Amino acid sequence: MGGEFNGEYVKSLLDTGYAVAATDYIGLGTPGDHTYMGSIDQGNAVADIVPAVRQINPYLSENWFVIGHSQGGAAALSATRAGVKGQLPTGLKAAIAIGPGNSAESALQAVIDGTDTDPFAPALDLFVLIGAAAADQNIRLEEILSPQGQKVVDKLRNSTCLADLLNNTRNLPGADIFLHDSRTVAELSQRLGIYGNPDNGPTNGPVLIITGDADTIVPTAGTLKLIDSLRRQGSEIDELVLPGQGHIQPSSIPSVNNSGS
Known part of the structure; x- marks a missing residue:
């Protein structure tokens, strides 16, 4: 979880008496590209921080819960499968996913055909493609990116953080960064679904989504389809739809004072 309001939320957890551990995903601060929205990598990265923090403080509770927003929301869902043989990790009691990324298989086509008009969508899709190409050698960015897109991807890969784009919307790329080849898009979309969808299997344990x-970055319609997909696979899901709330809003995070312990 990042950003100013997420920092305030972490502070509220600490003030309430929780210990907080946060992951630095694969490819952030380590060699190689960040596997942004890679469901398996993200889930493992989250679950791995629990034994890591216990090496620092072995007196922490055996019980823990995971909460994440956006990419972190999808990671929270995947973390419920990060135990031995895809089971619930030891001690994980609950997961909360806020605006979790989903529907990776349709994201690229939605930008190309104009269905997704959110100004951040092309850049977010490009981050997903960078990560997917790092995880799957069969994905070759030159087959989907226009010459302009290839210039943009080099900049995003080497010198641009997501926060830079959020804070400087004038430099956001458009749909022209992608080649509009229907066959390539269809083949790539299938691989993106395998790479990035948090409902590629059921979640374990109680989950709140x-x-x-009013979310245009991760639209509610897609999130409700995610919930339906997980429930059909036998997942234990509660849902909360907040009227008038977008994707990046402090009030989209539940109060720890009302969440139990």
Whole structure:
């Protein structure tokens, strides 16, 4: 979880008496590209921080819960499968996913055909493609990116953080960074679904998924389909739809004072 309001939320957890551990995903601060929205990598990265923090403080509770927003929301869902043989990790009691990324298989086509008009969508899709190409050698970015897109991807890969784009919307790339080849898009979309969808298997344990009905970055319609997909696989899911809330809103995070312990 990043950003100013997420920092305030972490502070509230600490003030309430929780110990907080946060992951630095694969490819952030380590060699190689960040596997942004890679469901298996993200889930493992989250679950791995628990034994890591216990090496620092062995007196922490055996019980823990995971909460994440956006990419972190999808990671929280995947973390419920990060135990031995895809089971619930030891001690994990609950997961909260706020505006979790989903529907990776349709994201690229939605930008190309104009269905997704959110200004951040092309850049976010490009981050997903960079990560997917790092995880799957069959994905070759030159087959989907226009010459302009290839210039943009080099900049994003080497010198641009997501926060830079959020804070400087004038430099956001458009849909022209992608080649509009229907066959390539269809083949790539299938691979993106395998790479990035947090419902590629059922979640384990109790899960709360939160979405704001004014979210244009991770639209509520897609999140509700995610919930339905997980429930059909036998997952234990509660949902909360917040009226008027978008994707990046402090009030989209539940109060720890009302969440139990």
